[in-house]
Amino acid sequence: MAQFVAPSHLSDGLYFFHGKRQTIASEHTFKVYEPHTGQVVAHCPIADKHSTDKIIEAAHNAQPKWAELTPLERGKILNKVADIIRENQEALAQWEVRTNGKPITEARMDIASSADTFQFFAGVAPAALKGDYFDLPGPAYDRFAYTRREPLGVVGCIGAWNYPFQTCVWKVAPALAAGNAVVYKPSPFAPGSPVLLGEVLSAAGIPDDVYNVIQGEADTGNALCTNDFIRKVSFTGSVPTGQKIQEACAKRNIKPVTLELGGKSPFIIFDDTEIDNAVSGAILANFLNQGQVCTNATRVYVHRRIINEFTEALLKELEKLRVGNPFDEKTNVGANINEDHLKKIEGMVERAVEEGAKLLRGGKRIHPEGFENGFYFDPAVLTNLTENMEIVTDEIFGAVMLLLPFDHEDEVVERANKTGFGLASGLYTRDLRRAHRIAAQLQAGTVFINTYNDTEVFVPFGGFKNSGHGRENCVETLHAYSQVKSVYVNTQPNLEHHLG
Numbered sequence: 001m002a003q004f005v006a007p008s009h010l011s012d013g014l015y016f017f018h019g020k021r022q023t024i025a026s027e028h029t030f031k032v033y034e035p036h037t038g039q040v041v042a043h044c045p046i047a048d049k050h051s052t053d054k055i056i057e058a059a060h061n062a063q064p065k066w067a068e069l070t071p072l073e074r075g076k077i078l079n080k081v082a083d084i085i086r087e088n089q090e091a092l093a094q095w096e097v098r099t100n101g102k103p104i105t106e107a108r109m110d111i112a113s114s115a116d117t118f119q120f121f122a123g124v125a126p127a128a129l130k131g132d133y134f135d136l137p138g139p140a141y142d143r144f145a146y147t148r149r150e151p152l153g154v155v156g157c158i159g160a161w162n163y164p165f166q167t168c169v170w171k172v173a174p175a176l177a178a179g180n181a182v183v184y185k186p187s188p189f190a191p192g193s194p195v196l197l198g199e200v201l202s203a204a205g206i207p208d209d210v211y212n213v214i215q216g217e218a219d220t221g222n223a224l225c226t227n228d229f230i231r232k233v234s235f236t237g238s239v240p241t242g243q244k245i246q247e248a249c250a251k252r253n254i255k256p257v258t259l260e261l262g263g264k265s266p267f268i269i270f271d272d273t274e275i276d277n278a279v280s281g282a283i284l285a286n287f288l289n290q291g292q293v294c295t296n297a298t299r300v301y302v303h304r305r306i307i308n309e310f311t312e313a314l315l316k317e318l319e320k321l322r323v324g325n326p327f328d329e330k331t332n333v334g335a336n337i338n339e340d341h342l343k344k345i346e347g348m349v350e351r352a353v354e355e356g357a358k359l360l361r362g363g364k365r366i367h368p369e370g371f372e373n374g375f376y377f378d379p380a381v382l383t384n385l386t387e388n389m390e391i392v393t394d395e396i397f398g399a400v401m402l403l404l405p406f407d408h409e410d411e412v413v414e415r416a417n418k419t420g421f422g423l424a425s426g427l428y429t430r431d432l433r434r435a436h437r438i439a440a441q442l443q444a445g446t447v448f449i450n451t452y453n454d455t456e457v458f459v460p461f462g463g464f465k466n467s468g469h470g471r472e473n474c475v476e477t478l479h480a481y482s483q484v485k486s487v488y489v490n491t492q493p494n495l496e497h498h499l500g
């Protein structure tokens, strides 16, 4: 069992199979960018159907031995994974910054919570992966039934780029705890982190081929979804891709899917709120991870009576915002994932301004000294908006805060719910009765009251409506990575049967 040592570069080994980092021969490659410098750091080979199938087959062959271990035995290995992640938190966080461009202070939190995720599933699996017992007619010892919770086999996972390490862990930890093998396809925009996780898993003692990483774009993802050995797909990404994946998983076989998709979350600030608290909440809800967070609440509804005071306090606070070198401990906002994404955000802001929105700050690409070619965007605040503008209806996935005044509780709840998404929502008020009344009405998988963007591994995470289905981060997730078998038992073989 090799010890985990964080690599100095990842450029020539972005695959993980047979228990180690590898590369494959391929006619096609994609460029890997380092967001904070804007440099191309690797040309990653793309897995075609043949390479994808071979890696999946090896996972299929390796899975039964992993499944033979009891959940407690698997849990001991997963606890070692948590330990190794914690011991290497700084090195892994530095890699996360290089891969994604986020501030180092945020990357450290992602890595720490990833260790917690392994520890949590290692701990709960032995108690959660259990069966039931049922008495059948007659003496209980003659006839009864029981259920077993069994793994699914090989799980295919497809990830987004905004939390490259954490998204991978959220899928892999419960899948492995439940006795499955995993084949993971990261986003081509952030392909490195799941490979590092592979090295951590091997160092902890996960058998070869139980965890694997393949690389590629839509075709590789599709090859994963349509392979017969894949028994479930767990996906994090956009709604249009989620629709394609759900379709692909139904076409050839019937595969269960977990879909963690996009959002357009509302954040409601009532006029009894302490303004400074609401300002911090709104910043947290919008500018974390350069705004590239699926739960982010770009639609900030502020009661008309306090909107001027709130806006003034917000803009003053944002004067302190430091955008730039993500390795600098004082940086609040790092680099966006790539140039195309940055241009998409800039374009949405420009079109909103053309439609009559007023830009109160930021909204443009910036070139911090020493990092001129990195993908930096100065967080925007917009007002003078109408509900049907593209920027108010569509997911931005960038650091753009929209200020929308409201007058009445019923009106704001209706406006908040007027979206096809339903991932998260938030509200600030001192009136707790009102807070819970609104929490019950908001159509979203998570509601934050006087806080925003908290995530804990034991609290369910997932969407309502088009934001997806299935939950991550909770005991029930183990059920989504396992299946129930009912066993009927007759201990009295001579029991007479009457044929009528």
Ligand SMILES: NC(=O)C1=CN([C@@H]2O[C@H](COP(=O)(O)OP(=O)(O)OC[C@H]3O[C@@H](n4cnc5c(N)ncnc54)[C@H](O)[C@@H]3O)[C@@H](O)[C@H]2O)C=CC1
Pocket: 158, 159, 160, 161, 162, 163, 185, 186, 187, 188, 216, 217, 218, 219, 220, 221, 222, 225, 236, 237, 238, 239, 240, 241, 242, 244, 245, 259, 260, 261, 262, 263, 293, 294, 395, 397, 423, 463, 467, 468
């Ligand atoms: N609900 C949640 O937990 C989260 C949701 N997201 C959402 O993810 C989106 C941003 O991530 P992106 O990487 O741009 O999303 P995306 O949907 O473009 O890509 C996600 C992944 O799917 C793969 N893919 C693309 N086409 C495919 C196909 N036809 N078959 C199989 N795989 C395919 C991509 O290569 C990538 O690995 C946003 O909409 C965001 O809201 C992001 C993070 C968390």
